[in-house]
Amino acid sequence: MDRLLIKGGVPLEGTVNISGAKNAALPLLAAVLLTDEPVELANLPELADVQSMLRLVQRVGTSATHLAGEPGRVRLSTPELLSTEAPYDLVRKMRASVLVLGPLLARGGEARVSLPGGCAIGPRPIDLHLAALERMGAEIDLVEGYVQARAPGGLKGAQIEFQQPSVGATENTLMAASLARGTTRILGAAREPEIVDLARLLGAMGARIEGAGSSCITVEGVERLTGARHSILPDRIEAGTYAMAAAITGGRITIRGARLEMLGGAREKLVEAGMLLEECEDGFIAGVAEGGLAGVDVMTNPYPGFATDLQAQFMTLMCVARGASMISETIFENRFMHVPELMRMGARITVHGHSALVRGVEALKGAPVMATDLRASVSLVLAALAARGETEINRIYHLDRGYEHLEQKLAAVGARIERMP
Numbered sequence: 001m002d003r004l005l006i007k008g009g010v011p012l013e014g015t016v017n018i019s020g021a022k023n024a025a026l027p028l029l030a031a032v033l034l035t036d037e038p039v040e041l042a043n044l045p046e047l048a049d050v051q052s053m054l055r056l057v058q059r060v061g062t063s064a065t066h067l068a069g070e071p072g073r074v075r076l077s078t079p080e081l082l083s084t085e086a087p088y089d090l091v092r093k094m095r096a097s098v099l100v101l102g103p104l105l106a107r108g109g110e111a112r113v114s115l116p117g118g119c120a121i122g123p124r125p126i127d128l129h130l131a132a133l134e135r136m137g138a139e140i141d142l143v144e145g146y147v148q149a150r151a152p153g154g155l156k157g158a159q160i161e162f163q164q165p166s167v168g169a170t171e172n173t174l175m176a177a178s179l180a181r182g183t184t185r186i187l188g189a190a191r192e193p194e195i196v197d198l199a200r201l202l203g204a205m206g207a208r209i210e211g212a213g214s215s216c217i218t219v220e221g222v223e224r225l226t227g228a229r230h231s232i233l234p235d236r237i238e239a240g241t242y243a244m245a246a247a248i249t250g251g252r253i254t255i256r257g258a259r260l261e262m263l264g265g266a267r268e269k270l271v272e273a274g275m276l277l278e279e280c281e282d283g284f285i286a287g288v289a290e291g292g293l294a295g296v297d298v299m300t301n302p303y304p305g306f307a308t309d310l311q312a313q314f315m316t317l318m319c320v321a322r323g324a325s326m327i328s329e330t331i332f333e334n335r336f337m338h339v340p341e342l343m344r345m346g347a348r349i350t351v352h353g354h355s356a357l358v359r360g361v362e363a364l365k366g367a368p369v370m371a372t373d374l375r376a377s378v379s380l381v382l383a384a385l386a387a388r389g390e391t392e393i394n395r396i397y398h399l400d401r402g403y404e405h406l407e408q409k410l411a412a413v414g415a416r417i418e419r420m421p
């Protein structure tokens with residue numbers, strides 16, 4: 001199994017190009033199932049999760065052609081659905097596979113999709129996805145670990161009120177509602193930029209959607225959707241991660257292709273914690289401001305709040321800040337798995353339920369550590385880049401799910417990083 005060896009202590013300097021967002025790419029790949037015409041996506045990142053989603057849509061009838069020219073351009077065509085089943089062997093690898101449920105049901109009138117099951121960061125139920133589709137007239141049964149959904153007469157528009165915002169449930173509903181009969185109103189919708197990106201592609205395909213990016217979205221169903229072209233938005237979580245890599249190493253990186261506003265509430269917290277963040281022509285510049293890093297309390301929240309997907313990286317930053325920081329995780333039940341590993345590197349952290357109290361130390365020290373999920377893994381990379389000595393990070397396959405060309409991008413800004421078999 002691959003591992004990373006990182007020799008810490010080098011201030012990172014230079015430019016990092018931000019890739020297309022994983023969390024936008026996955027729903028967009030599911031959305032191509034809604035039309036029999038070709039959809040062309042640009043800026044598709046080379047990630048394990050993208051490969052898994054491509055395999056899944058190919059299994060149900062999509063052909064994918066990589067186009068010459070810029071990398072990450074692909075044409076996806078699904079003239080007819082050859083199957084409406086998403087089998088366990090493909091779904092278990094990636095929870096976002098459940099996003100094919102809405103499109104398969106809306107276009108095919110039925111779907112059989114394996115329940116994704118829990119994952120390292122929490123149980124992650126899909127009750128909100130199912131309740132929304134039921135409101136739209138789907139008949140749903142759970143049989144032998146599969147969701148079996150039928151809508152023989154087609155889906156119909158409905159008023160759907162989410163009691164808590166869910167990114168995936170909002171996306172599944174949006175896709176299903178685009179081909180439903182009549183009007184759907186989604187109240188309590190998630191507001192993440194990736195939902196806006198999905199609504200943009202659906203709009204280009206002929207869907208009639210208003211309000212994406214707000215908590216109330218209206219969709220007028222249409223009879224059919226057409227082909228379209230779309231460029232995937234930049235990955236705000238990747239951008240935030242490299243910005244923190246610059247700060248934790250005392251360096252300065254130009255984050256090219258992302259905009260500061262994409263960081264939402266995290267932007268203000270990073271500045272409060274002593275980071276320098278400045279817009280520039282092709283992105284923004286990140287580093288440490290004059291006073292150095294200082295402890296700041298943070299609570300994760302749905303967008304535009306502080307993203308849970310940046311929590312582990314921020315905790316690592318706080319490990320070497322002046323003073324203390326209380327970090328509260330409100331989205332997922334079990335998202336502190338990086339804590340014991342950071343402590344092996346000399347961090348001082350105490351966990352109390354859903355909060356972690358971090359007391360800053362002078363420096364972290366290299367150690368062998370184990371990666372447990374995507375963002376926990378990258379938080380260990382940040383720790384290793386800042387640490388004295390060498391760190392060996394094991395089980396790094398998690399990183400390949402969400403960070404395109406991580407070693408190459410870090411090496412290009414001066415990191416001493418090597419992947420070992």
Ligand SMILES: CC(=O)N[C@H]1[C@@H](OP(=O)(O)OP(=O)(O)OC[C@H]2O[C@@H](n3ccc(=O)[nH]c3=O)[C@H](O)[C@@H]2O)O[C@H](CO)[C@@H](O)[C@@H]1O
Nearest residue numbers: 023096124125126127128129165166167168169309331332
């Ligand atoms: C592929 C993708 O875009 N993944 C992102 C997406 O995951 P995902 O779409 O799975 O996250 P959700 O927004 O749905 O989850 C938010 C919370 O709602 C709960 N919930 C969700 C659905 C449901 O039916 N019932 C329920 O109880 C979840 O367990 C969690 O506690 O948003 C998360 C929250 O920003 C991010 O961390 C993930 O990176």
Ligand SMILES: C=C(OP(=O)(O)O)C(=O)O
Nearest residue numbers: 023095096309374375402
């Ligand atoms: C939790 C994440 O992703 P997913 O929802 O795909 O598991 C993430 O990107 O940090």
